[in-house]
Amino acid sequence: MVGGYGRGPDILHGVTIEVDRGEIAVIVGPNGAGKSTAMKAVFGMLNVHSGSVMFDGEDIRTLTPQARVAKGMGFVPQTHNIFTSMSVEDNLEMGAFLRKDDFADTMEQVYDLFPILKEKRNQHAGELSGGQRQQVAVGRALMTQPKLLMLDEPTAGVSPIVMDELFDRIIEVARTGISILMVEQNARQALEIADKGYVLVQGANAHTGTGKELLADPQVRKSFLGG
Known part of the structure; x- marks a missing residue:
């Protein structure tokens, strides 16, 4: 996906994200990396100038957010x-x-x-x-x-105990066959439960892998997980 807000400059520069049925995919990265923007692009809240948004084999790039909800997308904004x-x-x-x-x-x-x-x-x-x-x-x-549940910073501002409980519930939801796409500031904890992980930097994919692969990657650990 390449896109941004209105007629402003592109914020996303060729971001690719994929989540299969019943999987948990997590988007992490520094502030201003385009994490929430990527989520909003998938949900139809900003312009995708090139690329596509495929859902159940259909390109839904032209659909409104309301139409995407009818197709099976659920979105929980941060605030x-x-x-x-x-x-x-x-x-x-x-x-x-x-x-x-x-x-x-x-x-x-x-x-x-x-x-x-x-x-x-x-x-x-x-x-x-x-x-x-x-x-x-x-x-x-x-x-x-929903077939796909999108969560933008679901643990923002909650205690570590509540965060762990929310992550446990998110795992339970995924086990029912619902796909989860999540932007999360608590990167280490989120990657521990992730089937797929995407590290975004300046609106582009920097690292992609399973949650375990990214947690074990020395460069990811040093740059984004505090060593």
Whole structure:
């Protein structure tokens, strides 16, 4: 993908990212590397000037984000990702707005994945802790029954314990056959659970491999993982 915002300069300079069914793919790299921009390009939130976005064998580059959700993409942005004045359950129901079927079973699956949300389902989402808000955001995206779940910095601002718990839940989601594409600042921990890892630098692929390969790569360790 080559692209950027509006008529501004390109931020992505030939980025290639791939995630197969049930895999966890992680994008890491320094600040300003284009990680979140790459995620937004996949979701249709900025212009891809050349290259393609293939989903289930179809080039969806011209589709709106809403149309991509209908195709099976779920996206959880880093901030402003819940309705704070609405209850937890109402937030989850909002995630099912495109569905015409009964989504009660999906709601129960989300509550099984995040039991604290069931306990607090009638509370305003704005009253929850940072980690619980992230659970609401992920749960709402899961209500769309996505084939691909995209997470932009899901552990930003949460404690190490909450981060580990969120990663455990992400692994559980992938085991159900949902693909995960994740931008993550906690690079070492994210690569430990990654089937595929992509290190971006200045809007281009710098290193690509399995999570284990990148964790073992001396150059990656020195440049991006603190040695």
